Amino acid sequence: MTGRARNVVIANNDFATKAATVLTSPTSFVAGMGLSNILNDRLKMVCRTIGSSVILDLDMGYPVPISLIMLLGHNFTAAARWRIRGARARSGAASDAGGYSFALSDTVYDTRSILVSGTARGGYSWTSTMLDHDLTSGTLPTGASFSRASTATYFDFTGTMRTAASGEARFDYDPVTKTARGLLIEAARTNLVTQSADFSTGWGATLLNITAGSGAAPDGSNAANKLTATAVNGQHAVARNITAAPNAAYSFSCFVKADGYSVVSLLMDKDAAFVDRLTAEFNVSTGTITSAAAASGSASGASASIISVGNGWYRCTIGGTLSSTAGTSVRCIVYVNGQASYTGDNTSGLLAWGTQLEAGSFPTSYIPTAGTTATRAADVPTMPTSALPSFNGSAGTLVVASSQYVAGSSTGQLVAAEIGDGTNNNVIQVGTQFGSANFQYLVQSGGVAQAVLLETSFTGEQRRAASWAQDNFAYSRNGASPLTDTSGAVPTVTTFSMGCRPSGTDQLNGWISRITYIASRVSNADLQTLTNPATSAATRAATLAVYAGTEAVQPITLGTGSKTVYVDDQNMRFYAGARVRLSIDSSNYIVGTVTSYDRPSRRLVVSIASVVGSGSAAAVTISREAADLAVWPAVEPFGLTYWGDFRWGGQIDLLGEGYQPPGVHMPGLANGDGQPIYARYLKIEVQDSSLSWLDIGRLVVAAAYQPTINMTWDWRIGWTDPSQRERARGGQIYVDGRKQWRVASLQLANVGRDELLSQVYELRRAVGVRKPFALILDPTDPANLHRLTLWGSIPDQTMDFSNPQFGDYRAALTVEEHS
Known part of the structure; x- marks a missing residue:
């Protein structure tokens, strides 16, 4: 066995x-x-x-x-x-x-x-003092809520653009590497292009043929537009005028893929006058900017970017401010094969899709339109501080791994995380300084700054940690020596927000991949360890384990009902139905029967039958009551x-x-x-x-033999009744009653060759049809053990052994009960 x-x-x-x-x-x-x-x-x-x-x-x-x-x-x-x-x-x-x-x-x-006697304890209670959540897992932390009053787009794990429902958090992926980037958080933006995917409606074409439905777009739909240059010399482009105030920063973007030509130029100008304008040129085969962003006239702040979104598609963007004076419109132009004049061949061109004009110096996720402008509302993930493990108002640590589109904002903040009360008066914040490219750790209480620790802001994923206690503040990024402040009070706060402020403003415009909250002031050395990109997962886990929680011994209280205790010695043994005594001393104890015992964990459950005395203790003496088994x-x-x-x-x-x-x-x-x-x-x-x-x-x-692999399904057990029944002429039935017996049958499959021959085969040789033996169909069921146990013998001269396929050795066994 x-x-x-x-x-x-x-x-x-x-x-x-x-x-x-x-x-x-x-x-x-x-x-x-x-x-x-x-x-x-x-x-x-x-x-x-x-x-x-x-x-x-x-x-x-x-x-x-x-x-x-x-x-x-x-x-x-x-x-x-x-x-x-x-x-x-x-x-x-x-x-x-x-x-x-x-x-x-x-x-x-x-x-x-x-078991003669030993020690049992009431176990331990665990109080968590840390939240460590990986947002690349595709879930929000327990207790967090999320709001966004519109749909929004993101890339899924296949690299395909998807649309999230209103109020649905976006867990975004890199469309090229398919790597999870975490929770995408963006501010509200409006796409002013009213036909973002269809160039045949609302766009004016010059020396171009536009063919809709010419291939798979980044969202997987067959909605790409083929822009084919005609065989006429000149500039080949599509353009449209959009009602907007040009004396502000705008970004114009378009998804483009090479199809005969590789070069595309984007241009924005004020009121279609070609005076105040922004322009840049891109190669969508190499993924490079071939002509840097340039501003003409009174335009300023020219910028350009090209980002691969997979399958040969690139998102090309130009941005900047067209003019410092008022105007009525912004014109957006897409040039096929650059702005120079040339003669096309009626075949070569570009695939284009997903144009977007939005107020702001950088582009955000694509906002589809079909006839009217469309607005994507702001992402707002928050949770009350009461949902943070063991949150207290005196000390704590926040670690956030995030990345943002741009280093800073000239008109607001980019907040990675904040614990506050929804106002500017009480704030613990990690984010960019207002109107600046500096990153700051800001603590403000009662409207008065308590700590302001500044550093240069960076794009790309950064790991930042901020800790606080009375007169004890520290901040570290990517393992650098912490910046500290040794004077200041900790504010009273109520809400934790990720990628924005508790008020729902100042979104990060980027991704948060991991968020960690610890309900104590972490040491400066551990701040460096937790933020250092070179820290191994094992070292990080070991560092966090120190702060993960507190353990307390649960006392055992004498009383009725069911008691769960943990036995010190793993070698102690119990079985269901055994009577045990849990004693504080000779005058105070409880007696009950074992309901269950899990030996690996030493977890013993006892149903209490009687109580003598009273009291509680962290540890008690456990002993077996002198009672025999049923x-x-x-x-x-x-x-x-x-x-x-x-x-x-x-x-x-x-x-x-x-x-x-x-x-x-x-x-x-x-x-x-x-x-x-x-x-x-x-x-x-x-x-x-x-x-x-x-x-x-x-x-x-x-002794017993127990197969290494259990019997197959369809085992059987039943009664055989040899009694003789006879019906009289008057219809009565007379029975010559005889002793019943049971018959069981089963099959062993996938048994190893050596096991089959050395155990089952030899058993058959030893017992034949002459000698009885015991068969127990389910030894784990003590209450039915007598029902599933037969003392019997093999009823016929044969016992089948077979090898139906490679490595599968089988034996069929039938046992007839002796009476």
């Missing part, structure tokens, strides 16, 4: 027939129904003793592995209890009428006291149903009718380890207070 507790068990009666066995009784056994009968294959050859108890003493001759102990052909009732002990030695012998009964020494097993644990309360547990009475039926389940005990099941015990001497004590004599028909003591 092995530790694979769910597998079928097969056991031959290896040792009982070889044992020097002695039966004793408080009185005597009946002549003619004596000791030798329990070793006879005929189960009705019983050994009968006068009195309600009996002891079996066995000497196997040398220590043997014992997996199964079984009594058959008995008259025990539901009141039957037994105690089983195994030992390697004995001490002395006492003669009596039945022979002798010896005392045990070097005991290795005792069902009454598998021979049959019940599935249902006794007598609940007519055909239920023990309605058969348990009496041996000399007329050959009724159900006589065996008494079965498996030490490995009781111990919880699935292992046999090794003992030379075995003492079995049985008592049934409801009887004045006891019968035992057969004793089985055996």
Whole structure:
């Protein structure tokens, strides 16, 4: 028998027939129904003793592995209890009428006291003091909420542009590398182009043929526009005038893919006058800016960018301010193959899609339009400070990994994270300084700055950490030596926001990949470790583990109900139904029965039956109550149903009718380890207070074989009733009743070749159809163990062994119960 507790068990009666066995009784056994009968294959050859108890003493001759102990052909009732002990030695012998009964020494097993005593504790409670959340996982931290009053686009893990529903957070991916970038947070923007994807509507073409539906766009739709240069000399372009105030910063962008030509020029000008204008040229085969952004007239702040979005598509952008004076419109032009004049070939051109004109010096995620302008609302993820683990108003640390489109904003802030009250008065903030490219750690209480730690702002992912306590502030980026401030108060705050302010403004315009909050002021050295990009995952985890939480011992309180305790010694053993005592001292304790025990975790659940005294303690003494096992644990309360547990009475039926389940005990099941015990001497004590004599028909003591792979599905067990039925002329049915027996069948599959031949094959040779053996279909079910255990033999001359495919060795087994 092995530790694979769910597998079928097969056991031959290896040792009982070889044992020097002695039966004793408080009185005597009946002549003619004596000791030798329990070793006879005929189960009705019983050994009968006068009195309600009996002891079996066995000497196997040398220590043997014992997996199964079984009594058959008995008259025990539901009141039957037994105690089983195994030992390697004995001490002395006492003669009596039945022979002798010896005392045990070097005991290795005792069902009454598998565990003598030990220590149990109430376990531990864990209080988390840290939130460490990876936003590239595609989830928000527990307790966080998210709002955005519109749809918005992002790239999924396949690199395809998708549209998130209103109020749905966007977990964005790099469309080229397919790498998760984290939570995308952007401010509100409006696309002023009313037909962003369709160049055939609202756009004026010059020496170009426009063909819609010419290929897959970045969103996967067949909506790309082919802009084909005609065979006429001149500039080849599409343009449209857009009502807008040009005396502000704008960004004009378009998704472009080479299709015969590789060069595209973008141009914005004021009021279509070609005086105040911004322009740049791009190569969408190489992904480069071939002519730098330039401003003419009174235009200023020219910028350009080209970003690959996969599958040969690039997003090309120009930006800047067209004029410092008022105007009525902005003209946007897309030049195919540059601004110079040339003669096309009516074939070559570019694929274009997704134009966007938005107020701002840099582009944001694409906002699709179809006939009118469209606005993407601001992303606002927040959570109350009450949702932060162990948040307190005196000290804390915030670590944020983020990246933003641009280093700073000339008109506002780019906030990576903030804990505040929704006003400017009480703030703990990590973000850019207002109207500046400096990054700051700002602490403000009551409208007064308490700490302002500044550094240069950067694009690309940065890891920043800020910690606070009274007169103790520090800030570090990417492992740099912390900036500190040793004077200032900690503000009273209520809301934590990611990528924006609690008021829902000053969005980061970028991604947050990880956010960490710690409810204490982390050391300066740990700030550097947590922000250093070179820190390994293991080192980071070890550093955070120091701050992860606090553990407290849970006391055990005496009282009724169910108690869960943890046993100190993993070698202690319990089984369901065992009685245990949990004692503070000799005057204060509780007694109950074991509901369950998980040995690896040492978690013991006890149903309390009685309470003596009162009190509580972090640790108690646990001991086994001196009580013997029920021979049959019940599935249902006794007598609940007519055909239920023990309605058969348990009496041996000399007329050959009724159900006589065996008494079965498996030490490995009781111990919880699935292992046999090794003992030379075995003492079995049985008592049934409801009887004045006891019968035992057969004793089985055996090692067992348990397959490494359990039997296949479709195992079967059922009753065979050989009774003869005859109907009389008058219609009455007469039954010649005969003893029923059970038949079980199963198949072992995928058993290894060596295992099949050395175990199952040899078992078949040893028992043939002559010798009985025990079959236990489910050893993990103690309440039904007697129902799923058969003492029987193979009913026919063959037992099938087969090898239906490579590596799959099989054996079919049928067992017919002996009666």
